[in-house]
Amino acid sequence: MNGIAAGWLFQRLTGLVLIAGLLLHFSIMHFSGQEQITYAFVLKRLSNPYWKAFDLFFLVTILFHGFNGLWGIALEYAGAGRLLKVFQGIMLVSVCALLLTGIYIITL
Amino acid sequence: MRYKLQTGSFAWVIHRVTGISLTLYIFIHLYVLSHLKDPLKYASLIEMMKNPLVKLSEAGLLGLVIGHAFNGFRLTLIDIGASTRLQKKLFLGAFFIGGLLFLYGSWIILGGGP
Numbered sequence: 074m075n076g077i078a079a080g081w082l083f084q085r086l087t088g089l090v091l092i093a094g095l096l097l098h099f100s101i102m103h104f105s106g107q108e109q110i111t112y113a114f115v116l117k118r119l120s121n122p123y124w125k126a127f128d129l130f131f132l133v134t135i136l137f138h139g140f141n142g143l144w145g146i147a148l149e150y151a152g153a154g155r156l157l158k159v160f161q162g163i164m165l166v167s168v169c170a171l172l173l174t175g176i177y178i179i180t181l
Numbered sequence: 182m183r184y185k186l187q188t189g190s191f192a193w194v195i196h197r198v199t200g201i202s203l204t205l206y207i208f209i210h211l212y213v214l215s216h217l218k219d220p221l222k223y224a225s226l227i228e229m230m231k232n233p234l235v236k237l238s239e240a241g242l243l244g245l246v247i248g249h250a251f252n253g254f255r256l257t258l259i260d261i262g263a264s265t266r267l268q269k270k271l272f273l274g275a276f277f278i279g280g281l282l283f284l285y286g287s288w289i290i291l292g293g294g295p
Binding site for chain 1: 184197198201203207208211214215217218220223224227239243246249250254257260261286289290294
């Protein structure tokens with residue numbers, strides 16, 4: 074399997090994971106009432122190792138899905154020259170920054 | 182040459198626009214979450230979330246997520262072998278179920294429910 078086909082497959086797989094994860098995310102954070110999102114409650118949930126594992130997995134999944142999607146769009150529109158390299162550079166830096174920010178939040 | 186805007190190309194445009202928006206939203210989301218360390222900052226963020234404009238954009242975000250998720254699920258079904266002849270029906274099905282979920286979710290976000 075080459076890189077493009079693997080990207081296609083993983084875009085589908087991560088998409089399915091995200092549907093399940095977002096369902097959980099929305100039902101807890103938005104549809105379970107105000108007391109679920111008080112400071113103490115959120116920190117308590119953040120300190121649970123299972124939630125930490127879920128959050129980390131979710132973070133990596135969503136970053137892959139979002140930036141693999143943008144990567145494909147850049148390949149379609151930005152030609153093959155310097156503009157594409159600039160976009161790809163911005164995307165790589167963004168992914169790293171977001172990943173580090175996410176890990177910082179999870180390890181709070 | 183001009184494209185005729187049919188169901189498929191319409192879905193394709195929606196998928197792009199919602200996908201790009203959602204990826205950009207990750208920046209905002211993680212920026213906000215990175216203030217979780219400070220209870221006062223958290224309280225002021227939660228206070229900001231009660232602003233009607235923020236509530237409306239939250240409902241808009243739900244719309245982006247549902248639109249992208251349902252269309253993506255439809256694409257995946259077609260990719261794993263659902264007949265392309267079902268494409269339009271799948272789109273309409275996703276549109277109606279997603280639309281109902283969006284209305285229900287927005288109603289809760291805007292203060293109507295639990």
